Amino acid sequence: MVSLISPLILAFALFVIGMVGVLVRRNVLIMLMSVELMLNGANVALITFSRLWGDLDGQVFSMFVIAVAAAEAAVGLAIVVSIFRTRASADVDQLTTLRD
């Protein structure tokens, strides 16, 4: 049995680290990874509250979050690949257009 303070601290830490990564880093690949970290932090919070109430809805919702994260990673990486074809740069400050 785990005291539910520490999972909440973990969720908070993962979310904040991911958010700092999205805001501060310029490499679009690292930014995508930071988004995954934020989603993971949200998952930890969902599972913690699912455990708190003894209700499985939180875990089911967390599964949907994982599915959405996978879809987001696939589309995001496809966009990165198509940008790299013409730009050869991962710096988001220099990305202003999606056309090639």
Next chain:
Amino acid sequence: MLSMLQAAPPPNPGTWAGSEPPPGVIARILGAVWDAMVTTTPADYVFSAFAILAIVAAIATVTRKNPVVAAVCLVASFFCVAICYVMLSATFLAALQVLVYAGAMMVLFVFVVMVLDVDDKGAADQPRTRSSRRGLYYGFAAVVIGILTWIFWGTVTRQFSTTGREVPSDFGTAQSVGRELFGPALFAFEAVSLLLLAAVIGAVVVARSRRERLKEALALGFSEDDMHIAGLGAADTEVARGDLTDEQVRRPHPAMDFGQPSAGGHEGGN
């Protein structure tokens, strides 16, 4: 929440020594930490160890310059979080975390990083192009983190020094989660499968190269006037006439040509 702010400054600083400290924010935080310490179980130690590892790996992910190293750190973080899921009696989610996050998605990340040939040189040496924005980003991050911390301590110090309700022994197994998933959440489940299908198709469409689109357009019998349907400009039709060498096909559109990329074409970095 408001009382936390109001209790923060001591009413009379002179009476601090020798008297009880006012029950402010610090006292509540210390009380919560003390409660957590006296109720620590072996499971808490396991959880804390892997939670700390997960946080360290997450910090490494955000700070590494090389995206490959960052991806490996992210895998480590996901594995540690999966163990934390087990400690929260979410065994099925733990397996899913390892399979989907640490398995599929990280392979995708590492694969893309390798294909793109990104390294830690390049943009890291250049100054940020619009450095005035940087303060804005940090300021926004600070404000959001402050709000989150405030809400977080407000909730943590009040009610969460508990291990939660008693749950049945099959809580969080594949069977019980599956019953929930294919019962009340069936519609959402089907919607998610549609979303994944759309994402796969979208990813394939977006990631196609100019050469592939050109080939498809020619195979479909587009005339040179109709090339814009395939997202190809007039400059591509001369490419379409001749042989499709790599250099011709990869050349940027004239209107979008921002000059030569840096030496070697590598721009990873910060």
